[in-house]
Amino acid sequence: MDKSTKNLIICFRFVHNSSNLTADQGSRRKPQQHFMSEQLDQMNKIETKLEARSRRKSEKRELKRRELAKSTAMALSTLGYVNTSLRDIAEQSGNALGTLHYYFEDRVDLITFTVALYKRAFLDELRTAAEGSESIEDVINNLSAGLSHGVTYHADEHKLWFDIRNQAAFDPAFEQSISEIEGEIIDVFSKVERHYFPGRSAATLDYTAVDGLFRYIMQSKEAKHRDFDANSRLFREMLGFLWLN
Template identity: 45%
Template sequence: MNEMPSKLQARAQRKTAKRDEKKRRIAESAIEALKELGYANTSLRDIAAHSDQSLGMLHYYFEDRAELIIYCVEIYKEQFVNDLFQALEGVSGRDQVVEAFSEALVTSIIDDEMTHRLWYDIRNQALFDVAFRPVVAEIEAKLIGIVQLAFEKAGKDPVGDVAIHYALLDGVFRQMMQHQIMGHPMPRRDLKSVFGALLAQFL
C-alpha cells in the first residue's frame, strides 16, 4: 500500500537534490565573477557568461540578482566558518588557541583574499539594501560564535561583550586583507604575529 508514495517521495528527493546541486554549481561560478568585478559591477548577464548558463536558466533557479548573491555569500562564508571551527576543534589552552586561530586566519587571507573582498562588499551593501541584512546578520552571528568558542577553548571568560572582541578582530582582518589586495602584502610570519599578538591580548 505504501510502495507508491515511497517511490514518489524518493523521486521528489532526488529531484530536489539535483536542483540543489545545480544551484550550487551556478553559485560557485557566480562567485568567480563577483570576486573579479564586485557586487555593483556584476550583472546577471556577467554571471550567466561565467557559468555558461542562459539568463533564463538563472531566473529559473533564482528570482533575481539579490537572491543569487545571497546564496553565494552563504556558501563561501559557511566554508570560512567551518574552517575556523575545524582549526579550534582539536585544541585547548590559551597557547594552542592563539596558534591555531592565528594560522587559520592567515591562511584564509592568503588563499581567499578576493572572496573576503566580496564579503566586505556585500556587508557594506547591507547598509543600503535590506535584502542583504538577514544573511549578513546570520553570518556575523556565526563568526561571533567562533570568537566565543576561542574563549571557551582557551578556558577564559571574555572581558565585556564577545561581539566587541569580534569587531576588533574583524577590523584587523580587514586591514591585513586590504594590504594584500592593494599590493602591500605582509610576509606570512608577520601576519601571524599580528593576529597572535591580538588574540593573546584578548585571551
C-alpha cells in the same frame, strides 16, 4: 513529491478506509481486506520511491545551485556587486541567463546564497580550529592559521563578503543574511570566552578587532600580506593581545 501524487495517495487511503467500514461481515470481507492491504503496501512502496526520487532531485538542484554560486563568486570578484547584473554574471560565468532565473529568484537571492556558501565554509574552518584545541595557546595558533589561510588564499571570496556587507547598509534585502553570518562568527569567539574566560563578555569587540585586521591585510598591496606565515604572525599577535594580556 508533487501535489498530484500526494492527492492520489490520500484518495486511495480514503477508499481503503471506507471499504473497511462498508464491506460485508461475511466471507467477502477477508479477501477484500487482503486485496486492499496488498494495494496499500504497493502504494506505500510507490510513495517511498517517489520520496527518494524527490530527495535526489532536491540534492541535484542544490549541487547545481552551488556550482552556479562558484561561477558567480568569480564574476563578482572581478566586477563587484554594484556593477554586476544577472546578465553580467551569466556572461562572466558562461551560464545562460535563463539558467540563473530557474535556480534563483533574482540577483539578491543568487548573491546572498553565494556569500553564505563561502562564508560558512570559512566559518567551519574557524569552528574546527577553536573547538579542536586543548589550550588557549592552541586556540590562538589554530585560529590564526585559519584566518591566515582565508585571507591569503581566498581573498577574492572575502572581498565579496565585505562588498555585500557594505551594501547591506543601503539595501535591506541583505540585512538578515549578513546579520546571521556575523552572529555565527561572533559565536565562535563567545565559545572561546566561555571555555577559557568565564565571566568575560567581549566577544563582539574581539570579532571587530580581528575583522579589522583581516580587512586591512586583504586590501593591502604589500607583498608581505600575501604570505601565509607572515599573516599568521599578525593574527597571533592580535589574538594574544586580546586574550593573554
